[in-house]
Every structure is written in C-alpha cells, then in structure tokens.
Amino acid sequence: MELTVQIRTGGYTGDPSDLTQVLDAIRDVFARLPVSRVIMGWCVLPEVYQQAASIVHDLGAELYLWLPMFSENGLLRDCSPVIGLSGQESRPYQLDDSENFDFYCPNSPVNQSALLSLYDEYFAGIGFDGVFLDKIRYPSLINGLDGGLGCFCPNCLTAYDEAGIDIDALRSRISALPYLETPFGVSDYQTGRYVFTDSLWDNFFSLRQSIVSVALRNQCAALRQLGLKIGLDVFAPFLSQFVGQDITLLSQLADFIKPMMYSATLAPAGLPFETAALLRATGMEDDPRSYYRIIGFDPTIQPFDLYFCAREIEALRQACICPIHPGIELNRIPGVAPTTTEYVSRCLDAYEGAPGLVLSWNLLNMPANHLDTVAARFR
Numbered sequence: 001m002e003l004t005v006q007i008r009t010g011g012y013t014g015d016p017s018d019l020t021q022v023l024d025a026i027r028d029v030f031a032r033l034p035v036s037r038v039i040m041g042w043c044v045l046p047e048v049y050q051q052a053a054s055i056v057h058d059l060g061a062e063l064y065l066w067l068p069m070f071s072e073n074g075l076l077r078d079c080s081p082v083i084g085l086s087g088q089e090s091r092p093y094q095l096d097d098s099e100n101f102d103f104y105c106p107n108s109p110v111n112q113s114a115l116l117s118l119y120d121e122y123f124a125g126i127g128f129d130g131v132f133l134d135k136i137r138y139p140s141l142i143n144g145l146d147g148g149l150g151c152f153c154p155n156c157l158t159a160y161d162e163a164g165i166d167i168d169a170l171r172s173r174i175s176a177l178p179y180l181e182t183p184f185g186v187s188d189y190q191t192g193r194y195v196f197t198d199s200l201w202d203n204f205f206s207l208r209q210s211i212v213s214v215a216l217r218n219q220c221a222a223l224r225q226l227g228l229k230i231g232l233d234v235f236a237p238f239l240s241q242f243v244g245q246d247i248t249l250l251s252q253l254a255d256f257i258k259p260m261m262y263s264a265t266l267a268p269a270g271l272p273f274e275t276a277a278l279l280r281a282t283g284m285e286d287d288p289r290s291y292y293r294i295i296g297f298d299p300t301i302q303p304f305d306l307y308f309c310a311r312e313i314e315a316l317r318q319a320c321i322c323p324i325h326p327g328i329e330l331n332r333i334p335g336v337a338p339t340t341t342e343y344v345s346r347c348l349d350a351y352e353g354a355p356g357l358v359l360s361w362n363l364l365n366m367p368a369n370h371l372d373t374v375a376a377r378f379r
C-alpha cells in the first residue's frame with residue numbers, strides 16, 4: 001500500500017507555516033513511515049518547497065504541489081464568482097484567515113486558466129513531480145442553497161440552454177427544494193456514481209459534472225506538458241454528485257484520486273458537516289428517513305459510517321481507471337477534526353484493501369500516536 005502525506009504550508013493569504021517546523025515534520029514522518037509521496041501547498045514562498053524537494057527526493061519519494069482550482073484563486077487573480085439562483089454571488093465560507101472557500105465558476109475560461117498562471121508565476125522551476133488539485137468543484141450546500149446549486153452566470157445559462165435544460169423549471173425546482181418529499185428523487189449507487197431518477201436533476205447534475213471534467217481535462221493536459229503528474233482531491237462519492245464531480249470521468253485524467261473520507265471532520269468536505277448542510281438545505285434535519293429520501297439507502301445508515309464509506313470506495317475502485325487512495329484525516333484540530341487513535345485504527349480497517357492512503361490534511365497537526373498507529377500496520 002502506497003502512503004502519501006499532506007502538509008499545509010498556508011494559503012494565498014495569512015501567515016505561512018514555519019519553514020523549520022515543516023522540514024522537521026517531513027524528516028520525522030519519513031523516520032516513522034514508508035512514505036512514497038508528499039503533497040504540500042499552497043503558500044507562495046518558493047524556499048519552503050525548494051528545501052522540501054531536496055529532502056523528499058533524497059528519500060526516494062515524490063513531491064506534489066497542492067493547489068486550489070475553483071476557489072481561493074480570486075485572492076491573486078481576477079476571477080468571476082459562482083452566481084446563485086438569486087443572481088447574487090455565492091457567499092464564501094471562511095474557515096480561517098488563510099482559506100475562504102469562495103467559489104469561482106468552473107465554466108469560465110478566465111477561472112480555468114488562473115491555475116496555470118499562478119503555477120507559472122510562483123511555482124515553476126521548483127522541481128515538483130506533480131500537482132494535486134483541490135476544490136475542483138462547484139460550492140457545496142455549506143455555501144447555502146443559493147450558491148450550492150449554482151451557477152446562474154451567463155456562461156452557465158447558455159450551457160443549460162444548449163443541453164436542453166428548462167431553466168424556469170430548474171429555478172422553481174430549486175426554490176421548492178426545502179418542501180419536496182423526495183428532494184432529488186435519487187436512486188441507488190450504480191457503477192461508481194449515483195443516478196438521479198428525476199430527469200431535470202439528472203441533466204442538471206450531469207451537466208455540472210461534465211463542465212468540471214472538461215475544464216479539468218484542458219488544465220491537466222497543460223500541466224502534463226510541463227512534465228507534471230496529476231492527483232485529484234474529490235468529495236466522498238455520496239457528496240461528489242452534488243458538487244459537479246463524476247469521479248469515474250475524472251479518473252481518466254489523474255495518476256491517483258483521493259476521495260476525502262473525513263468521517264470525523266466538522267468543516268468543509270467533512271462528511272458529518274457536509275451531510276448536515278445537505279439535510280438543512282433540503283428541510284430534512286429531523287427526518288429519520290432523510291438519507292433514504294435523498295439517495296435511497298437504508299435509513300438507519302449514515303453516509304459517514306465507515307462501512308458505508310468502505311462500500312463506496314470499493315465501488316469506485318471497480319469503476320475508475322486510476323488508483324483510488326482514500327484520504328483519512330490524521331490531523332487533530334480542536335472543534336474541526338476531533339480524531340482519536342481509535343478512529344484512525346477503524347479507518348485503517350475500513351480501507352485495508354485500498355492501493356494507497358493519503359494521510360490528510362496537515363502533517364503539522366498529526367499527533368505522533370496517530371502516525372504510530374499507521375506505522376504499526378506496516379511493520
């Protein structure tokens with residue numbers, strides 16, 4: 001099993017992580033674990049990556065640069081926001097002073113090319129083996145119902161029209177959402193993706209998935225021209241459908257994909273956090289049949305139960321053409337990622353058959369006990 005470890009060096013704004021602390025953490029994790037790949041990003045200080053590259057390469061591992069695709073880039077480039085049903089810009093979800101989850105429309109050529117432009121200006125020539133693309137999606141319902149089911153910018157309205165989607169019907173459907181008996185009319189999980197039995201939703205969600213995939217295809221081709229491999233950060237399958245990610249399609253573009261299987265995280269991409277936002281938006285917070293009404297599975301199962309997650313990962317493995325490396329949150333961050341060694345151990349059991357794991361999402365906050373729990377499996 002391949003082990004990848006992720007380190008957050010800071011965002012485009014806010015204070016970057018301490019260079020010495022980052023380099024010490026890298027040396028320490030290699031002393032404990034057989035790491036094959038390190039992912040780090042995305043503060044714009046070249047020296048942190050230059051020094052890390054020399055350590056990581058001397059140890060025979062690969063270094064990937066972690067970059068956001070349709071969020072955060074507006075801090076350094078002129079990007080156009082996702083527009084909600086109301087005609088207003090999708091509101092950001094400010095996690096901390098270095099990450100704002102402000103989303104830019106995946107259907108805009110300007111937004112698509114921001115990534116390459118930022119790579120050229122800040123990261124070219126450092127010697128990365130690959131890039132790891134995050135936030136390759138529309139906003140989730142954490143950004144509210146309005147933005148979470150966007151986009152209604154002129155580009156997207158044209159795309160809906162060309163795809164034969166009745167825009168007025170879509171508008172009234174989204175407006176009625178909290179009151180619908182079966183909000184999305186979704187059937188069960190089939191061959192790596194959920195199929196929406198309601199044709200309006202299915203056309204809408206499929207189109208968003210195709211917009212993201214096409215945007216990614218062009219950017220990935222340009223990155224490969226630079227000799228870079230590609231890793232992709234995606235939502236857990238159950239959630240990915242709602243944010244424009246068809247993981248089976250994306251698997252054609254990547255060297256590996258990391259679904260964020262954050263069953264304990266109470267922040268964006270965290271399964272309990274995202275599913276709560278989904279239930280709130282669909283008016284089902286207190287409905288015991290809520291998951292059944294959304295995606296048609298046993299109402300006693302929650303999408304963040306590890307055995308449900310393991311089933312999703314196995315279905316993805318069969319449907320995707322690149323390796324699937326589940327991301328498990330090994331960091332412990334009060335109020336955000338309250339992980340325990342017992343939780344880490346249960347995740348390792350759940351994803352035992354996977355070809356790789358990504359120890360997520362910030363090595364600097366991973367307790368030594370958590371790392372040693374992983375190490376024990378490799379002895």
Ligand SMILES: [Zn+2]
Nearest residue numbers: 105151153156
């Ligand atoms: Zn748009």
